[in-house]
Amino acid sequence: MKLDWPLMENNITMEDLNVLIEFLKGQPRLTQSENVKAFECEWSEWLGVRYSVFVNSGASANFITMAAIKHLYGVGEVIIPPLTWVSDIVSVVQNGFKPVFVDINPKNLCMNDKQVIAKLTDKTKAVFLTHVQGFNGLTDRLLDVLKKKNIPLIEDVCESHGATFKGKKLGSYGLASNFSFYFAHHMSTVEGGMVCTNDRTIYETARMLRSHGMVREIEDNSLKEKYIRENPELTPDFIFALPAYNMRNTEIGAVFGRSQLKRLNENNAKRRKNFEIFLNNLDPAKYRTDFDLEGSCNYAFNLVIKKPDPQFRDKVEEAMRDVSVEFRRGSSGGGNQLRQPYLKGIVPENEFEKYPEMEHVHFYGYYIGNYPDLEEQKILNLCSLLNHI
Numbered sequence: 001m002k003l004d005w006p007l008m009e010n011n012i013t014m015e016d017l018n019v020l021i022e023f024l025k026g027q028p029r030l031t032q033s034e035n036v037k038a039f040e041c042e043w044s045e046w047l048g049v050r051y052s053v054f055v056n057s058g059a060s061a062n063f064i065t066m067a068a069i070k071h072l073y074g075v076g077e078v079i080i081p082p083l084t085w086v087s088d089i090v091s092v093v094q095n096g097f098k099p100v101f102v103d104i105n106p107k108n109l110c111m112n113d114k115q116v117i118a119k120l121t122d123k124t125k126a127v128f129l130t131h132v133q134g135f136n137g138l139t140d141r142l143l144d145v146l147k148k149k150n151i152p153l154i155e156d157v158c159e160s161h162g163a164t165f166k167g168k169k170l171g172s173y174g175l176a177s178n179f180s181f182y183f184a185h186h187m188s189t190v191e192g193g194m195v196c197t198n199d200r201t202i203y204e205t206a207r208m209l210r211s212h213g214m215v216r217e218i219e220d221n222s223l224k225e226k227y228i229r230e231n232p233e234l235t236p237d238f239i240f241a242l243p244a245y246n247m248r249n250t251e252i253g254a255v256f257g258r259s260q261l262k263r264l265n266e267n268n269a270k271r272r273k274n275f276e277i278f279l280n281n282l283d284p285a286k287y288r289t290d291f292d293l294e295g296s297c298n299y300a301f302n303l304v305i306k307k308p309d310p311q312f313r314d315k316v317e318e319a320m321r322d323v324s325v326e327f328r329r330g331s332s333g334g335g336n337q338l339r340q341p342y343l344k345g346i347v348p349e350n351e352f353e354k355y356p357e358m359e360h361v362h363f364y365g366y367y368i369g370n371y372p373d374l375e376e377q378k379i380l381n382l383c384s385l386l387n388h389i
């Protein structure tokens, strides 16, 4: 039996390509313009926030958000998970914050909320939570404490578009949130990301940070005038208020985004159903099936072996390779980030050992692709194969 199941499948359809072709026939401007603006408005409406800033990747969204926090609140500590993408941690470190790590909750692979609360200090500038692979990482307890202590929550929703907490979309709770539209995420703009917020100051700061730190990107005239007044010797079109880069996206990305957004809810419902079939048919004696699925919207199947048995693990990997099912060990982002060389000299040696739940997923957790048009029989075949090991 061959299942021929790649990790990612192209989710840009002929319908999206035709929309783009029609757009291109008008010989339009292709750099950031009206479609970017329209996509930002449509995305904000879909998410339930006031403002969105379309950028060239999820990593850029992470970087801009942390740079905005630094600009507005100064540096200090940022609480962050060891199971996330490299850019979450790098954006913290490169903006001068000290990363403070917290172990994961095995039920949702996101940070353990009690441990987050225990690590809050008067130096904490933000909690940078990743909603891992479609799972919700929020709890009332965490939101209440952060509100009481007035500590900003930043949500990385790059892997969880459309997932909810108490019926409200993830990414609409924090001071700011980040999305990725990379190939094979819930939706794609080829490359792309979004910074979302209800906060006007974060929005204006993110707009500047996306475009070389330029004041002319500010929409609020009174704020723009303030910078112009304070810099009388500079030409108003070239006031670089913040140290920044060019992280803009294009009209092409926005045209794809607007077209894909129309199918997002429908595709998410299919992915949700697929994941439920997968978990309902896996043997709970061998694999973890007790994930907290409330509000989840997974673009990947999480396969976590129950017992730390390296021989069993080798057999699982061999079985999946034999039938051509692509997988990634360590789940999201290559497993325990604290084991990665880029953190050498930044975190103490052997720090990774302090996070046992993370370590288990690093060695015994996988993700497998979950696409809207995955056939039920294929999922059942994979479960049967895994259960017979």
Ligand SMILES: Cc1ncc(COP(=O)(O)O)c(C=O)c1O
Residues within 6 Å of the ligand: 057, 058, 059, 060, 062, 084, 085, 087, 088, 130, 156, 158, 159, 180, 181, 182, 192, 193, 332
């Ligand atoms: C949690 C998380 N944050 C950030 C990113 C970065 O997004 P991008 O690949 O669009 O730069 C990813 C990438 O998949 C991710 O999974």
